[in-house]
Amino acid sequence: MNRELRREAAVLIETDLTGLPVLVVGPPRLTAATVRRYERAGAVVSVAASPCDMTTEASEGARLGVLVGPAVTWAGARTALAGRCPVVTEPVPDAPRGRVVLVGAGPGGLELMTLAGIRALAEADVVLTDRLAEVGDIAALAPGAEVVDVGKRPGHHAVPQDEIERLMVDRALAGLTVVRLKGGDPYVFGRGGEEVAAAVGAGVPVTVVPGVSSAVGVPGSAGIPVTHRGVSHLFTVVSGHVPLEPHRAEALAGLGGTVVLLMGMHNLLPLTTALVRGGLSRDTPAAVVERGFTPDQRSIVGTLGTLPDLAARAGAASPSVIVVGEVVRQSAVWARRVGAEAVGRALDVVA
Numbered sequence: 557m558n559r560e561l562r563r564e565a566a567v568l569i570e571t572d573l574t575g576l577p578v579l580v581v582g583p584p585r586l587t588a589a590t591v592r593r594y595e596r597a598g599a600v601v602s603v604a605a606s607p608c609d610m611t612t613e614a615s616e617g618a619r620l621g622v623l624v625g626p627a628v629t630w631a632g633a634r635t636a637l638a639g640r641c642p643v644v645t646e647p648v649p650d651a652p653r654g655r656v657v658l659v660g661a662g663p664g665g666l667e668l669m670t671l672a673g674i675r676a677l678a679e680a681d682v683v684l685t686d687r688l689a690e691v692g693d694i695a696a697l698a699p700g701a702e703v704v705d706v707g708k709r710p711g712h713h714a715v716p717q718d719e720i721e722r723l724m725v726d727r728a729l730a731g732l733t734v735v736r737l738k739g740g741d742p743y744v745f746g747r748g749g750e751e752v753a754a755a756v757g758a759g760v761p762v763t764v765v766p767g768v769s770s771a772v773g774v775p776g777s778a779g780i781p782v783t784h785r786g787v788s789h790l791f792t793v794v795s796g797h798v799p800l801e802p803h804r805a806e807a808l809a810g811l812g813g814t815v816v817l818l819m820g821m822h823n824l825l826p827l828t829t830a831l832v833r834g835g836l837s838r839d840t841p842a843a844v845v846e847r848g849f850t851p852d853q854r855s856i857v858g859t860l861g862t863l864p865d866l867a868a869r870a871g872a873a874s875p876s877v878i879v880v881g882e883v884v885r886q887s888a889v890w891a892r893r894v895g896a897e898a899v900g901r902a903l904d905v906v907a
Contacts, residue, residue: 610636654728656728658751659742661689704723729760
């Protein structure tokens with residue numbers, strides 16, 4: 557195939573091919589990625605593993621033929637398509653090299669995922685996902701890919717981290733594109749650094765697609781800006797997995813600004829108690845924003861002194877983001893906006 561036609565074919569795959577009958581010819585292990593690319597563009601794809609598998613109906617109905625790898629030299633395939641439709645060839649490396657892409661899914665819903673993340677899923681051979689990566693129908697976003705639910709949720713990892721890294725690396729070393737889909741951003745309490753290190757250690761190419769962190773996005777969805785002119789010029793994101801040690805609580809209290817606690821609902825009382833003992837007033841505004849960006853989102857607003865009891869009475873649970881600081885008062889401003897609709901349970905800030 558001449559250079560011009562190769563260039564045109566490269567452009568074609570980025571256009572809308574909705575309904576176009578495409579026949580892909582080549583060994584199954586080499587055609588999977590090609591099939592996904594054309595299906596992503598909307599084409600109706602038929603696959604033939606050899607010239608013998610090319611039915612008359614598929615050959616006559618094709619409006620584009622794609623010969624992959626060894627199929628480029630199959631005379632029977634070219635003869636069957638000759639004069640019927642344009643033919644594109646796609647040579648493949650003798651030893652395809654896999655790769656890993658860590659993708660931040662954002663705080664919830666496909667609309668909050670980046671275009672780069674959606675493209676990565678569309679090109680994936682394997683997707684390793686967990687509970688917080690809620691982007692809808694992954695099978696539709698990653699057509700033909702193997703989807704592995706590694707089952708991570710707070711306090712319970714059905715698949716241990718070292719096993720996740722082994723799966724990721726093994727699939728990539730087999731020549732596959734592996735997407736590790738993670739809630740929020742891979743580098744904000746997402747163990748992304750460990751997974752990058754595992755890929756690098758195995759000699760596997762790796763890239764990271766950032767995502768909107770729940771530490772910023774979820775408070776914002778409840779009208780709580782983590783910074784606000786004249787109120788808070790800094791914010792600190794803290795893991796709530798374990799209670800705060802006294803010296804850390806004192807440091808946070810002395811630093812001021814906004815404190816955002818992730819994964820801390822099971823430690824809500826110890827966390828708020830530690831911050832009070834560290835020097836913050838019991839009257840410091842504090843909030844729990846539960847199930848952010850879902851139809852069941854709700855905000856429970858109080859103070860460091862009252863929030864644990866309010867959350868317990870409301871039955872609040874993970875996933876939730878805890879916000880501490882004067883910026884929490886802005887949630888009352890948000891509730892008064894024109895056209896606002898009440899979402900779940902909202903309690904007034906206790907001054």
